Amino acid sequence: MKNKHYLLRLSFLISLFLCNLIYAQDAKNVFLENTDKENRFYEEAYQNIDNMLNDRQQYSFKIAVFGVENAYYQGKLDIPQLEREISFLKAFSGSILKSRDLNYSESDKDNVSKYAAVFSIMCQSLPVMVKDTVVQYKPFNYDFEDVFGHKDISNLFVSKLLLTKKGNCNSLPYLYKILAEELGVDANLALAPNHVYIKHRIKTVGWYNTELTSGIFPEDGWLMASGYIHLDAIKNGVFMKALNNKESLALCLFDLAQAYNKSFPENDGSFVLKCTQRAIDVYPYFAKALILKAETHKQMFEQVMKEENLSTDNPKNIKLALRNPKAKELFEIMRKEYGYIYEIGYRQMPEEMYLDWLVSLKTERSKYENKKLNNFVK
Structure with a gap:
């Protein structure tokens, strides 16, 4: 130049x-x-x-x-x-x-x-x-x-x-x-x-x-x-x-879902799933959206376990939870989602190494x- x-x-x-x-x-403490x-x-x-x-x-x-x-x-x-x-x-x-x-x-x-x-x-x-x-x-x-x-x-x-x-x-x-x-x-x-x-x-x-x-x-x-x-x-x-x-807008949808989780940490997952699914529709290999979607299903599965009075800390309780049809459905969705994320080549870099x-x-x-x-x- x-x-x-x-x-x-x-x-x-x-x-x-x-x-x-x-x-x-x-502003960070606004009433919600x-x-x-x-x-x-x-x-x-x-x-x-x-x-x-x-x-x-x-x-x-x-x-x-x-x-x-x-x-x-x-x-x-x-x-x-x-x-x-x-x-x-x-x-x-x-x-x-x-x-x-x-x-x-x-x-x-x-x-x-x-x-x-x-x-x-x-x-x-x-x-x-x-x-x-x-x-x-x-x-x-x-x-x-x-x-x-x-x-x-x-x-x-x-x-x-x-x-x-x-x-x-x-x-x-x-x-x-x-x-x-x-x-x-x-x-x-x-x-x-x-x-x-x-x-x-x-x-x-x-x-x-x-x-x-x-x-x-x-x-x-x-x-x-x-x-x-x-x-x-x-x-x-x-x-x-x-x-x-449009794929860049998918990143904004992920950001929106992530911000929503911060605003409403006890949310039911529906809005987050709407955002992540729309992002994935636009950018099918968007790993962060795929992960957030899977983690949301995991949280929903754990919520069913709590409703069944099953501790999430005990892996043996997973089998008991799967007797519940809703829990079984969520577990299968979650298993496929995590498997797909690995299949497309995503590998998580540890934050300390980043x-x-x-x-x-x-x-x-x-x-x-x-x-x-x-x-x-x-």
């Missing part, structure tokens, strides 16, 4: 950027009705995504993502403020596009330039002229605190990323995709064990990976180095597949980086 010593004159945008998201600080039978925020979020999948509503990954997060916050999410933040980043990207030129001459240069602009917004420090002073724009950073959202699921949210400029392998690629689509170009999400990243296809190199947690473009060898990507998983599209827009694998991309950067992209994308 040819740098022209550009200094982006964005004083009015910087002023906007310095405005913090106005969150209700107690003591029922899981019907919750309009979750139902509305589901319906919007389903309408997009059925082409009854214009596709928007941004609307789908914010709909999920707003459901969790029970309508308390300040979506207009989030839109202003997105508008700032879009305008910033536009200024970058006008201020520099890529060392790239293929017919898809316009698209590649937009990919590079979004990458810079996400991962690079940039000099910005504010009045007569040059300041450094600081990119988004990886947050190693609660990376799986176990303590607080909002740590996975794009809204949290926009507020704190700290995110993870869920929120960072989601925001990248949102910004790319704001600029009018596609960005394909892709999955690895416990991980989401970006895939693009350009004329000079074909498909390439964009890794936002470390800000580099790794070759597929890094993904395979995890040791948890079975060849069947690649063949079936469980991992490393460039997801289309961070070591993620860090290896920085410590062994020269080993895994796609060097073909260095001359024009960065």
Whole structure:
């Protein structure tokens, strides 16, 4: 990429950027009705995504993502403020596009330039002229605190990323995709064990990976180095597949189901099963949705055991529970579901190994980086 010593004159945008998201600080503790039978925020979020999948509503990954997060916050999410933040980043990207030129001459240069602009917004420090002073724009950073959202699921949210400029392998690629689509170009999400990243296809190199947690473009060898990507998983599209827009919406349905479980931990499973089944209809090899569906059936089976006054801690009680027709049906469904997940090549990476694998991309950067992209994308 040819740098022209550009200094982006964005004083009015910087002023906007310095405005913090106005969150209700107690949004995480909003009152939820003591029922899981019907919750309009979750139902509305589901319906919007389903309408997009059925082409009854214009596709928007941004609307789908914010709909999920707003459901969790029970309508308390300040979506207009989030839109202003997105508008700032879009305008910033536009200024970058006008201020520099890529060392790239293929017919898809316009698209590649937009990919590079979004990458810079996400991962690079940039000099910005504010009045007569040059300041450094600081990119988004990886947050190693609660990376799986176990303590607080909002740590996975794009809204949290926009507020704190700290995110993870869920929120960072989601925001990248949102910004790319704001600029009018596609960005394909892709999955690895416990991980989401970006895939693009350009004329000079074909498909390439964009890794936002470390800000580099790794070759597929890094993904395979995890040791948890079975060849069947690649063949079936469980991992490393460039997801289309509807398959990306399937990820939002999984997020919606996961958030619902956090909001209503004692729910009856019906809404979660509706979300996961719809996600699987769209993306049949979506392992996380398949697993959540199986685990929901497992919880329903255990609930029948409790109703039969059978302790779930004693494996011998399973045989006794199977005398109940409902329990027997659930057990058979669950057994087939877990078997299918293994059959398609999914292997679970231990969470403690995930961070070591993620860090290896920085410590062994020269080993895994796609060097073909260095001359024009960065």
